[in-house]
Amino acid sequence: MIQSSDHSTSDPETPKTWKQTIVTGLAAFWRFFKTPTGLLITMYGLNVVAWGAMLFFLILKAAPAMNHPDGGDANSSPRKIWIEIDSQILNALFCLTAWGLAPWRFRDLWWLCVWRFGRNTERSTRAIRRLAARNVSWFRLQENDLMDQGEEGVNPALIRRKTFSGESAPPTASWKMDFVVWMMVLNTLFQVGMAFMMWHYNRIERPTWGAGLFIGLGCGVSMFSGVMCWWEGRKIKKIEGPKVVKEEKELAEV
Structure with a gap:
């Protein structure tokens, strides 16, 4: 009797202990870190963490040498001066990503508007396909928006392709x-609002609510977006399994 070959190959071995999981994660991070993008993202993240931690400890008055005069509450105290320096550096770091990615974000917004206000047209279909290709890690198209494998120049994210599972x-x-x-x-x-508060006012005249409001709103919307992408990507990975890299490379060459 001939057995089906669908399950003739076993799944790749997965880590079974916390030690193996850590080793696998570190190996994946090292591969990412060695790329130019990985190096820049790592350096950016470390700067945000380092300057953010410093600001946190300054607010808590964790550096007694800076807490003079008036217990560090005077505007002339080293603590207040370094809080301002720290805040300006963090503001610049946040501007780097928020404004550096602005052209792509507003391009995505344009595609979204074309898709939403141009329903049932070829142009709107192209717009949602472009958005889906950019967000393939967490977004899956409706069945009628997918393309056939036989079409030339098709992005692998937009076709009915085989999955690991x-x-x-x-x-x-x-x-x-x-x-x-x-x-x-x-x-x-x-x-933009955060930068206005930080650059238009000096540290003495700046409204106390201004910077806190905009940094809270900016971090909040980023967190909501990140959680949404992570949650949807997690659900997709549970169903489809890991990405089939070899197959996608072959399709990309078509």
Whole structure:
């Protein structure tokens, strides 16, 4: 009797202990770190963490040598001066991503508007396909928006392709694309407000609520967007399994 070859090969061995999981994670991070993008992202993240931690400890008055005169509350105290320096550096770091990514974020917003206000047209279909290709890690198209494998120049994210598990995740609710795109655009706009507060006023005249309001709003919308992408990507990975890299490379060459 001939057995089916569907399960003739066993799944790749997965880590079974916390030690193996850590080693696997470190190896993956090292591969990412060795790339130019990985190096820059790591350096950026370390700067945000370091300057953010310093600001946190300064606010808590954790450096007694800086807490003079008047217990560090005087405007002339080293503590207040370094809080301002720290805040300006963090503001610049946030501007780097919020404004540096602004052209792509507003491009995505344009595609979103074309898709939403141009329903049932070829142009709107192209717009949602472009958005889906950019967000393939967490977003799945509706069945009628997918393309056939036989078409030339097709992005692997837009075709009915095989998955590691043999199953395909269901289409993602369309409102979630609206949510993520708008959250990213709002992050850029809130950073404009943050920069205005930091650069228009000096540290003595600046409203106490201003910087805190905009940094809270900016971080909040970024967090909501990130959680949405992570949650949807997690659901897709549970169904489809790991990405089939070899197959996608072959399709990309078609």
